[in-house]
Amino acid sequence: MTATIKLTYFDTRGRGENIRVALSLAKIPFEDERLSKEQFEERKETFPFLQLPCLTVDGQIYCQSVSILRYIGKIGKLYPEDPLLALKVDSIIDYTEEIRDVMAPSFKEEDDAKRIAMREGYVQNDFPRMFARLEKYVDSDEFCVGTTTTIADIAVSYLVTMMTIGFIGGVPKNVLDGYPKLLGIKKRFTGLPEYQAWENRSRQ
Ligand SMILES: N[C@@H](CCC(=O)N[C@@H](CS)C(=O)NCC(=O)O)C(=O)O
Known part of the structure; x- marks a missing residue:
């Protein structure tokens, strides 16, 4: 079964864009959730390191932009096995x-x-x-x-x-x-x- 994936970031490129690009390139369907500063402040405590981007996979939340990018690389065949x-x-x-x-x-x-x-x-x-x-x-x-x-x-x-x-x-x-x-x-x-x-x- 395909995982349900949501990327949460601000409505800017910043540290979220490379992940969005990787998801798109790998043709992995995802929810592109973009928060305003106010929405972020309201939900900040729910994010593990109180920062964005976060990736939610089947309801489980993960963070750190480069780690997320690497994960998408692995599942999307944009990362070497060697x-x-x-x-x-x-x-x-x-x-x-x-x-x-x-x-x-x-x-x-x-x-x-x-x-x-x-x-x-x-x-x-x-x-x-x-x-x-x-x-x-x-x-x-x-x-x-x-x-x-x-x-x-x-x-x-x-x-x-x-x-x-x-x-x-x-x-x-x-x-x-x-x-x-x-x-x-x-x-x-x-x-x-x-x-x-x-x-x-x-x-x-
Ligand atoms: N090392 C983290 C840094 C994350 C980070 O600094 N996120 C910023 C946005 S680019 C943030 O959430 N700022 C809001 C805050 O810290 O209150 C990563 O690469 O994900």
Whole structure:
């Protein structure tokens, strides 16, 4: 019997989007529950770590975005069975989390000028070495690992998209211009008909 799956997150991409994309790509039916801040506060105590995203599978609730993504990868055939390939997938995703962590303080800064200055600092000092390491580590300009789509491709595509759409003030759209493999992975992945179908559906 197919499990009943519900993803609970806010009505933003944030830490929920990679999971939504994985579920869609794997054609796993799910309820896409999106809470307002008020709804979240009302229900906060019911979430195990008082945070989102959470995944409810057959009435049982689970949390931590990367763990959930990996679970969907496993049931959706977007995660290698070979332990070493799986290790590589995990390490790439963990590194995208480290890049996210570098930027996290800037999202809490309320002063516009200070926030932009912080990000200009990341672009100058942190991103070049981090992007270069990731660029060197991924297998090709099409796939992060091997020759099949994995959840690492989802994570890298999301990172590249966020960095290059001009969404993060202070980060120029061309920040990844010197990293052809990362750009290529995003280009191939976001060109998949299954990904396009999700984008079209989620924008309606
Ligand atoms: N490590 C956790 C972090 C989760 C997290 O920080 N969630 C934020 C939204 S992105 C949240 O629930 N914030 C509300 C709060 O902490 O009150 C994960 O990856 O799931």
